[in-house]
Amino acid sequence: MSSERDVVIRAQHLAKAYKLYDSPKDWVKQVLFGSQEKPYYKSFWALKDVSFEVIRGKSLGIIGRNGCGKSTLLQIVCGMTRPTKGEIWVRGRVAPVLALGATFDLEATGRENVLIAGAVLGLKRAEIVGKFASIADFAGIGEFMEQPIKLYSIGMRMRLAFAICAHIDAEILIVDEALAVGDLAFQKKCVDWIDRFRRNGTLLFVSHSTTELARLCESALWIDNGRVRESGDVTDVIRAYRRATRLEKDSMSRFSAT
Amino acid sequence: MTNLDLDRPDPDVPRERDVPSPRTAPAVQDVPLLHIVDGKEIIPGNNSWSARLGRFLAEPFTSAWRNRDLIAAILRRELRERFSGSVAGWVWAIFAPLLMLVTYTLVFNGAVKLPNNAEASSPIDYALFVFGGLIAFNFFAEMAYRAPSLLHEYAHYLKQTMFPAHMLPVISTLRATTYASIGLVLMLLCQLVFSGSLHWTVLLLPLWYIPFLAFLLGLTWLLSAMGAFTRDTAYLMMTLTPVLMFATPVFFSHEQLGPDMMRLMYLNILTGFIEIIRDLVVFGRVPNLLVVAWTLFLSVFMFWFGYWFFRRQQDSITDVI
Numbered sequence: 001m002s003s004e005r006d007v008v009i010r011a012q013h014l015a016k017a018y019k020l021y022d023s024p025k026d027w028v029k030q031v032l033f034g035s036q037e038k039p040y041y042k043s044f045w046a047l048k049d050v051s052f053e054v055i056r057g058k059s060l061g062i063i064g065r066n067g068c069g070k071s072t073l074l075q076i077v078c079g080m081t082r083p084t085k086g087e088i089w090v091r092g093r094v095a096p097v098l099a100l101g102a103t104f105d106l107e108a109t110g111r112e113n114v115l116i117a118g119a120v121l122g123l124k125r126a127e128i129v130g131k132f133a134s135i136a137d138f139a140g141i142g143e144f145m146e147q148p149i150k151l152y153s154i155g156m157r158m159r160l161a162f163a164i165c166a167h168i169d170a171e172i173l174i175v176d177e178a179l180a181v182g183d184l185a186f187q188k189k190c191v192d193w194i195d196r197f198r199r200n201g202t203l204l205f206v207s208h209s210t211t212e213l214a215r216l217c218e219s220a221l222w223i224d225n226g227r228v229r230e231s232g233d234v235t236d237v238i239r240a241y242r243r244a245t246r247l248e249k250d251s252m253s254r255f256s257a258t
Numbered sequence: 259m260t261n262l263d264l265d266r267p268d269p270d271v272p273r274e275r276d277v278p279s280p281r282t283a284p285a286v287q288d289v290p291l292l293h294i295v296d297g298k299e300i301i302p303g304n305n306s307w308s309a310r311l312g313r314f315l316a317e318p319f320t321s322a323w324r325n326r327d328l329i330a331a332i333l334r335r336e337l338r339e340r341f342s343g344s345v346a347g348w349v350w351a352i353f354a355p356l357l358m359l360v361t362y363t364l365v366f367n368g369a370v371k372l373p374n375n376a377e378a379s380s381p382i383d384y385a386l387f388v389f390g391g392l393i394a395f396n397f398f399a400e401m402a403y404r405a406p407s408l409l410h411e412y413a414h415y416l417k418q419t420m421f422p423a424h425m426l427p428v429i430s431t432l433r434a435t436t437y438a439s440i441g442l443v444l445m446l447l448c449q450l451v452f453s454g455s456l457h458w459t460v461l462l463l464p465l466w467y468i469p470f471l472a473f474l475l476g477l478t479w480l481l482s483a484m485g486a487f488t489r490d491t492a493y494l495m496m497t498l499t500p501v502l503m504f505a506t507p508v509f510f511s512h513e514q515l516g517p518d519m520m521r522l523m524y525l526n527i528l529t530g531f532i533e534i535i536r537d538l539v540v541f542g543r544v545p546n547l548l549v550v551a552w553t554l555f556l557s558v559f560m561f562w563f564g565y566w567f568f569r570r571q572q573d574s575i576t577d578v579i
Contacts, residue, residue: 018577024488031571079292079420082299082573090292096420103414105335112335119328120421 007089008172008202009054009077014086015226016072017043046072047083048226056171059203061217061234063210063241069226070206074174077204092171092202093122097162106150110141110160113149117161121168131167139163140186158182166193173197174204191216210238297573318424318475318565325425332429337436355389355441359448362388374511376541382452383540389445390535391508397438398474398528402499404430405478406485406492413579423575424568427478431471442467445539457542466534473527473557476564483568486575507532524549527556 019041021027026040034040047069054060064070075081076088078096103120104113114135118128136145139159144152152160159182165173175194182190194203194216207213213220213234220237222230230240293300301313322329341348362385372387408430415421442463450456485491505526512523512533523529530553537545568575 019574021487024490027487081576082294082297084297087295088292094292094420103417105414107339108335112331112338115331116328116335119325119331120415123327125327125331 006056007053008056008091009052009204010087010089011053011073011077012051012087014047014050014073014076014083014088015045016047016069016076016081017045017084020044045226047076049086050221050223050226050228051086052221052228052231054202054204056202057198057200058219059198059205059217061213061220061237062204062206062223063208063213063220063237064223064229065245068223070223071176073223074176074204074206077172078174090172093168094172094174095121095165095168095170097165097173097175104149104157104161107148109148110139110145110152113160114164117164118168121164121170123168135160135163135167138166138189155182155186159186162190166197170201172202172204175206177207177209210242214238314566315562317569318561321422322425322428325422328422329425329429329432333432336429336433340433351437351440352444355444358392359385359389359444363448372511372540373507373509374513380449380453382448386445386449386540387536388509389441390539391506391532393438393441393445394470394528394531394535395503395506395508396441397434397470398477399499399503400434400437401431401474401478402481402495403492404434405481406489406495408478408482409486409575409579416576416579423572424479424565427475427482427564427568431475431478434474435471449539457539459538459542459544462538462544463535466531466538469554469557470531472561473531476557476560476562479564479568480560483571483575486571486579502526502528524552527553527560530556 019030019039020043021030021041030040050069050073052060062070062073072081074096076083077090078094079090080096103117105116108116111132114132115125115128118131119125139145139156139162141152141156141159144156149157149160162182173194197203198216203216205213205216217234219232220234221228222237222241229244230237341351363382366384366388372384405427408426409416409423412426415426416423446456446460481491481495505523506528507523512520512529515523530549533549534545534553537543
């Protein structure tokens with residue numbers, strides 16, 4: 001166990017409930033006279049109990065089936081949404097390469113989106129402007145930088161989004177299963193970059209591709225139905241995950257609210 | 259390296275927290291830190307009642323300052339889109355209020371009595387009297403119409419990034435401020451051109467503008483949070499705002515009404531704002547201090563109430579949008 005000061009992400013018993021309202025009327029009732037004890041909404045527990053720690057410079061892979069709570073977990077780590085219960089503690093700037101390109105303003109040009117995204121991720125204007133040429137170069141989309149994002153292909157959006165995340169000097173990089181969109185050359189560029197980043201940075205990597213996971217991560221976390229099912233060395237977790245996937249049927253009951 | 263235990267009880271069951279308090283790593287000031295326990299953000303430092311209140315009151319300002327680059331980036335883009343998306347750009351923003359001002363001047367030309375029975379000192383006084391009310395009301399109406407759908411409009415930002423959602427109302431209010439300011443400047447220019455001088459009281463205009471912005475910002479926080487959950491907010495404002503125009507002394511003066519009615523009119527905060535801007539620009543006198551105090555009280559209350567409401571709902575907002 002490393003010393004306490006090297007921990008960059010600590011999650012303890014994280015749980016997240018989404019509030020599901022049957023109708024807007026129930027929301028009004030909840031705001032006016034609702035309480036935690038007698039709510040007018042149904043709770044859907046996307047995450048039930050997840051604990052883990054990541055040490056600086058290590059990489060953690062996260063696997064699990066659709067709807068198991070992976071995305072919710074990443075969103076909590078990024079600070080996009082708050083956990084309902086449990087503790088999350090994250091130190092350092094986070095670069096979320098999540099569902100790449102979904103955050104862009106479609107009407108704005110690539111350049112404007114770089115400026116806005118950089119500011120959202122905590123960069124000063126001067127810093128972003130200074131890095132602009134390098135971002136454009138990494139993205140490699142040429143003249144399209146001055147065009148509205150709506151004219152971009154999914155691949156081009158992804159390129160731009162990754163280029164931004166690669167330039168914000170983050171301590172923690174969070175990569176969702178987005179890399180698959182790029183062509184092989186760009187995928188290689190990204191993986192090379194991630195490899196270089198891993199020398200000092202911390203990586204959270206989510207993928208359904210167990211080979212990629214095994215290549216990029218030392219340890220892994222298998223989340224099943226909002227709980228940690230298996231964790232530890234990446235090869236052990238992947239082996240257990242593969243074995244279970246062969247045995248278990250694809251049932252949709254896990255999406256139901258309680 | 260992970261560390262976990264699987265035999266924890268369901269989170270649904272409330273239990274005593276057994277999570278140790280953050281064993282303080284050496285405080286590195288410039289490293290952003292996210293620390294949330296049970297849905298509450300943990301802020302290091304004093305947590306007494308007064309410190310928390312102080313922090314809450316300062317929060318709108320500190321938060322805006324921290325996000326100033328982001329606010330500027332989005333604002334710049336929006337204004338650019340607004341003004342370079344059309345051929346004539348800025349001309350439209352100036353032409354519309356100018357046309358209105360000219361029309362009023364022509365229509366009310368020569369009116370010697372203003373609606374509040376004061377003597378007109380120049381031919382443009384009547385137009386300015388109405389125009390002052392319109393600036394305030396139109397600014398209010400723009401925010402009232404737009405706020406309920408504001409967060410839906412910016413859903414793409416809220417969805418995935420660590421976007422400070424509570425800054426969107428700030429951005430949208432600042433954007434509307436540009437149009438209102440154009441109107442205000444035109445109003446002052448017209449007065450200067452037609453009567454050759456301005457009253458010294460126009461120097462007090464910032465003291466009118468800042469509380470007005472605070473009120474509108476609070477209103478936008480409140481309405482946008484409500485609008486995120488239910489479309490009814492938008493319909494409600496679309497129904498209420500035109501009615502409110504008649505309960506606001508834009509084309510008439512509340513001073514003409516009986517004393518009871520007049521006091522009732524002050525319940526509408528816009529009455530106070532309109533009276534003050536008329537006093538400052540058209541009549542050149544110091545406004546009634548009681549009206550000023552009342553208006554100030556309402557705006558300050560609205561500002562922090564709106565902010566409090568938005569922050570309370572913010573986490574659910576990002577989940578429903």
